[in-house]
Amino acid sequence: MLLLPASTVERSAAQQYEQLMRTASLKNLLNNDKVQLARLRAIARELIPHSKRFNRNAANWQWEVNLITSKAVNAFCMPGGKIAFFTGIINQLQLTDDEIATIMGHEIGHALLEHGRARMSEQVLKSVSVSVAAAVFNLGQVSGELLTQAANLAVSLPYARRQESDADLVGLELAARAGHDPRAAVSVWVKMSRLGQAGAKAGGGQPPQFLSTHPSHQNRIKEIEANLPKVLPLYDRSRSP
Ligand SMILES: [Zn+2]
DSSP states (O other): OOOSOHHHHHHHHHHHHHHHHHHHHHTTOBOOOHHHHHHHHHHHHHHGGGGGGTOGGGGGOOOEEEEEOOSSOOEEEETTTEEEEEHHHHHHTTOOHHHHHHHHHHHHHHHHTTHHHHHHHHHHHHHSOOOHHHHHHHGGGOOHHHHHHHHHHHHHSOOOHHHHHHHHHHHHHHHHHTTOOTTHHHHHHHHHHHHHHHHHHTTSOOOOHHHHHSOOOTTHHHHHHHHHHHHHHHHHHHHOO
16 A cells, blocks of 8 residues: 655655644754754664665655654654654653664664555545545645645554564664664563553553554564564674674
8 A cells, every 4th residue: 555656755744744843842842952862863873874775765865853852652753764752752761772772763664664655545545535546646646734634644543563563673673783782672662561551550641652653462572582583693793893
């Protein structure tokens, strides 16, 4: 389901992202903490050069990384490499650099594998009652409003289990190649599920938003552990001179 051209999806995502950051800035929620921002951007700079392996177009993406002041435990990468982290995910999970790298790698994985593009295509097709054929020929001309809606949904709908597993794999490899310990992906999910359980015990506090867009499944940690032997040699190599 990749009926929308990548260029259309990326342009729309870039507009969405810009608007999101403008709104955050107006509300004083665009975080300018020099240390945290530099930390996030440094990790992104390490991961990005390896992204071409998974999507050749990524070499031309205008990558951006911003930090949003919000208790929400969330992070995303929109189509075309527009990344945002929320202070909530960094602070509440007390993330290490390696953990940030695996989360960012996972998010970048969704973008590289064009999961957002697939979802936007689905949303547009659902909303416009046109035949698939008509859609194929006209998708460059889909109204801006519709694309906006689709782009919004693309970061607020849950990913499918298969997409989660695939993004996990890309994230592990990106982190490992960038010199970040991929085993940190395990501790991220352990921390995430603990936080979810603590919230539920405390009387149904909001579960981490990240879990609603990235449904966790029982086998996730097992799957990650099973894949570690494939990426640990990349990690070792990335650290040897
Ligand atoms: Zn995910």
